[in-house]
Amino acid sequence: GQNIDQPTEMTATEGAIVQINCTYQTSGFNGLFWYQQHAGEAPTFLSYNVLDGLEEKGRFSSFLSRSKGYSYLLLKELQMKDSASYLCAVRGGRDDKIIFGKGTRLHILP
Amino acid sequence: KAGVTQTPRYLIKTRGQQVTLSCSPISGHRSVSWYQQTPGQGLQFLFEYFSETQRNKGNFPGRFSGRQFSNSRSEMNVSTLELGDSALYLCASSPNRDSNEQFFGPGTRLTVL
Numbered sequence: 477g478q479n480i481d482q483p484t485e486m487t488a489t490e491g492a493i494v495q496i497n498c499t500y501q502t503s504g505f506n507g508l509f510w511y512q513q514h515a516g517e518a519p520t521f522l523s524y525n526v527l528d529g530l531e532e533k534g535r536f537s538s539f540l541s542r543s544k545g546y547s548y549l550l551l552k553e554l555q556m557k558d559s560a561s562y563l564c565a566v567r568g569g570r571d572d573k574i575i576f577g578k579g580t581r582l583h584i585l586p
Numbered sequence: 587k588a589g590v591t592q593t594p595r596y597l598i599k600t601r602g603q604q605v606t607l608s609c610s611p612i613s614g615h616r617s618v619s620w621y622q623q624t625p626g627q628g629l630q631f632l633f634e635y636f637s638e639t640q641r642n643k644g645n646f647p648g649r650f651s652g653r654q655f656s657n658s659r660s661e662m663n664v665s666t667l668e669l670g671d672s673a674l675y676l677c678a679s680s681p682n683r684d685s686n687e688q689f690f691g692p693g694t695r696l697t698v699l
Contacts (some may be wrong), residue, residue: 507686518676518690519629526686563629571642571675574688578628 478502478569480577482562487583488554496549496580498564506572510538510549510567513579519563522549551582559584588613590679590691598697604665607694611658611679618660619688620652623674634673635660636683664696672698 479501489496500508507526511519525531525540525547537550549562561579571574591610600604611618620632631644635654652662658679664671674695678688 509686509688518692520690521687524686565629572683573631573634573642573644575631576621576629 477480478566478573478575479507480528480562480564480566480575482580483579484576485583487585488551490556492554493550493552494554495584496551496562496564498547498549498577499545500564500566500577502532502545502566502568502575504568504570504572507568508538508540508547509567509574510536510547511565511576512564513561513563515560521561528582540552546568554584556586558582590657590677590689592630592675592677592691592694594694595692596695596697598606598699599667600699601667601669603667605664605667605677605696606661606663607677609660609662609677609679609691611660611677612689615679615681616658617656617680617685618658618681619678620660620662621676621678622646623676623693624672626630632662634683641683656674667698672696 482498510522515520523538530539535552540547563579564577569575593608617636619634621629633652634642649665654660667680674693677691
């Protein structure tokens with residue numbers, strides 16, 4: 477089966493950098509996604525990794541190591557609006573499904 | 587281009603009733619997935635539809651069913667509602683099955699009393 481683990485909550489300070497880790501177990505890995513979800517809103521797409529390495533997109537970067545079953549989302553120059561849940565999701569398994577982790581709730585302090 | 591729309595946005599039902607939720611994907615998108623989101627379990631995969639065919643199904647009981655129409659609109663149905671079915675039901679669309687981004691609708695908040 478597929479399994480995804482990420483921390484439940486994290487706290488960081490405005491202007492700082494935070495790294496949200498995600499570990500996964502799946503057969504037939506076919507991509508890893510990060511989504512942002514503000515309270516009461518739908519998830520919005522942040523990044524997609526299918527090859528090892530770092531993908532940078534503005535203040536957000538996502539890293540993948542397929543051999544370790546590990547990814548992280550790096551948020552730089554944190555802003556108050558970055559307070560949200562960050563969802564790690566993996567496509568894989570026998571049926572090529574997209575399965576989500578339970579999300580990491582990020583609190584930004586002024 | 588209009589986003590994913592879901593109707594209704596809010597719904598209150600009682601145990602034993604059934605409910606039908608609707609999802610209209612972004613124009614041109616052919617793949618629609620449904621998820622149930624609860625505080626304790628997070629986002630859980632329900633179904634994936636592509637070209638009117640169910641391509642994948644999550645680990646939910648047979649009370650949960652769905653379908654997709656020729657215009658890619660999708661519906662999901664839950665019969666014999668239980669208290670534990672109270673959740674946010676999210677629909678996501680993508681152009682194709684192997685697209686690397688899903689676009690989520692605002693969700694339908696279902697409360698079962």
